[in-house]
Amino acid sequence: MSRSLNRKQDIYRINRDLFVLSYGALVAQLCKDYERDEDVNKYLDAMGYNIGIRLIEDFLANTGIKKCRSYNETVDVIAKVAFKTYLGITPTLIGGNDGGNSFSLILDTNPLDDYVEELPPGRSSLSYCNLLSGIIRGALEMIHLPADVSFIQDRLKGDDVTEIGITFLQKSNERKSKRNK
């Protein structure tokens, strides 16, 4: 069904409202279809995963980015290149200074929920932007970096910022020792 995405990057811009409103309509529809927030969250994550496993190919082709040498470098690329390219924002990166495998991306602004003031009534466990964590998880899996990706804080749930947590499932030294074999 699909064709390669590999085209000139500069033609890839569309009006953000169309995406943001389409996304809002999707979430609203899912809330009608599924009673439990958990099921909506899973659905969004699964959709995001399917997007991520395709988007990564295009991302690598268009940016020319080669293999990252550490988890820290990988998450830095996600924050500074991927978020910037696709959503026009650069989250702040936290963690990784101790060589660990857990990181956070802090989003001061988030285009996806930019026009949303609060969660729909009775949907307090809805992870409105769960598509994003699914996309990151899918993209990372395609480059053999399986990770847990989830929202730790959410402005729509009353937190000051939105925080996406990324925990790589292999320890950093396991990767190094694999590479040295």
Next chain:
Amino acid sequence: MSRSLNRKQDIYRINRDLFVLSYGALVAQLCKDYERDEDVNKYLDAMGYNIGIRLIEDFLANTGIKKCRSYNETVDVIAKVAFKTYLGITPTLIGGNDGGNSFSLILDTNPLDDYVEELPPGRSSLSYCNLLSGIIRGALEMIHLPADVSFIQDRLKGDDVTEIGITFLQKSNERKSKRNK
């Protein structure tokens, strides 16, 4: 739940791939959820309608466009301003020369199905881009111009181009006579 969209137009650009892939994932998911193409088409149209009734407010605010004097002028704005603003393309406008109420927009290219080569197996009646016709229908309804909007030709169904038909439900002279009252 929602906040006004009325912001500076120049910050409203995101990478198109993200939207196109998200839309593809949405259609793929709907095809899993609904056996009948007709139901997927209806769902996409309903989602589009909900987007259109919100998008029109933002569109009018950002473009400063005032009331159009004829159906011809209205469809001209849809083709040359709305499509250009939101999808970066300008469809060719056909019809309306006889003062009638039926028009067609011919899309030589269509970002929404840009990476799609063919319809999924067994989904020959799927109107892949039905979100677009729903958006136009919703937007027109909000400015008191009820219309039937549907895909007449579709590149994904083997046609040379994609054609969206717009038929206004009030005759042109009914509008004029209403205005003159």
